[in-house]
Amino acid sequence: MLEDQSNVKAWFYLLPALILLGIFIFFPIFNAFFLVFVDEYNYMQGTYEGFTLINNFRYVVTDHNFRVAMTNTMLLTFVSVPVSVIIALLISVWLNAIKRLQGFFQTIFFLPYVTNAIAIGMAFAFMFHVRFGLINWFLGIFGISPINWVNTGASWGTAIFALLVYVTWLGLAFKIMVFLSGLQGIDKQYYDAARVDSASRSRVFRRITVPLLSPMIMYITVTSFIGAFKAYTEVIGMFGERLGPPGNDRAVITVVALVYRSLDRSGVPGALSEAAAASLILFGVTLVFTMVNMQVSKKRVHY
Amino acid sequence: MEQAIYGNEKQIKRKIFIRLAIVYALIIFFAIFIIIPFYWMLITAMKTLTQVESAPPILWLNPAEWQWVNFSGALEQAPFLRFTLNTVVVAIIATIGTVITTILSAFAFARLNFKGRDLLFMAFIATMMIPGEIFVITNYITVSRIGWVSLDQSYFEAILAMTVPFMTSIFFIFFLRQAFKTIPNELYYAAKVDGKTDWQYLWRVMVPIAIPTITTITILNAMNTWNAYIWPQLVTMQEDYRLVSNGLRNAFDDTAGRIMYHEQMAASIIVTVPLIIAFLLLKKYIMRGVSRSGIKG
Known part of the structure; x- marks a missing residue:
């Protein structure tokens, strides 16, 4: 069917992409495993002092920021992902049920998808401002006295709560977009059949909508888990490079932030090996959760 | 009754x-x-x-x-016009590079038959699961060793460091390959009969047909550059070389003293409005990218 002489030609077409991917994607994967097993690596000279099996991992794990970073990352993942998936699912079902103004509301719900995480993060930080913020004003209506969410002296708990609200808000748009396009692809016949059988609405939702949407729910859950594990820019947006409220630096540090903090010290021998160790730990955790997710959904996803 | x-x-x-x-x-x-x-x-x-x-x-x-x-107050806090110019330059160069490498390799995967094609494609897809932080570390070493990141970095070197590593994308290759695959074989055979080479067929038939997908790739890539924060922050050594996101964050950090919230928000608007306008005008193309990526799982 397709000629065999295209063998050599094909590699010419692939060459530009292959060179770039080779240098900037494939090589780094192997190099990460080199970096993580050498001691005192100096990146400009490329020198190192012998090999080590666990030293670099140990530096990362025993860093007092690691436990905080892991806790924050887990919390962000296991709260923001389920909450935003459920809210997004409901919003898209509702959006799909209306005719008038559907396009208008769609546009509104999609807006966070195209916003700059730094810019809108700053807006959230100011919404949570202890004295001039919108949130405390709103709580004040119900007689709740102002809470110091993100300003000087704010605690870890309030800071991470504010961050959770922001991350959940930010994640909604993409999920709604995917769910809505999935819903619009569902054959109307299923719903007509359900109406003939006079099935209740919640039954239709559980027995038709969710199963038929399950490949998308699965896809969104897996990618959102991976995305949430990588949270970093959102933290920068709300808290800046300090990664926490003033006076409580690094309170909301994440695992990815550890990688970049090591990179910032790149001149120090061994710093990049620590970064590699942190990134491989992140990869390991992501991989485990992706696999668990896939195992769980194998039984539940209907293709 | x-x-x-x-x-x-x-x-x-x-x-x-x-x-x-x-x-x-x-x-x-x-x-x-x-x-x-x-x-x-x-x-x-x-x-x-x-x-x-x-x-x-x-x-x-x-x-x-x-x-x-x-707004003029915000512009005085930091050279936002300069940052915007930098961002536009980086976006244009990175996007042209990405579109060309993507078209060429998507064509090879979609149209040509060669040994190891499926294996290579699988290897491509597998790397999409790996968190980008792993690449960043070595890429930082690579661009430093080439000499693009140093204390006496020139503007040209900064632009190279911000664009070259992003001149191709596995996801976009995958995305465009799918679009190319929907083009009927008959067109290819007809072109062959007419004596057209593969190269002519690609640029005169396939690319024009796939223009909507290529437009989506262009828009998504440009938007990514506009929102890029981490990599530009790492590889730019002078304030003047930074992109909008970095400029925005650095200009309004409270380490610089009391935050002028009205100017901070004005600067945020300067960064946000172009995105919203682009979204409203190009919604159709952006949506195509999203719904397609939703199906890929």
């Missing part, structure tokens, strides 16, 4: 109406949540410092009172 059926129908109609009203109410409720941060950004950017720092906060401002001067 007839009366009963009629009444029943009326009841059902009312039920449907109430149900619809509830759905609209819920949608509006959540839509307000989505809008509030944007509104707060806008209204804060239009206040005077006294108005910003008033408790309880001022929730509504007459447009006649809007302080447009805050």
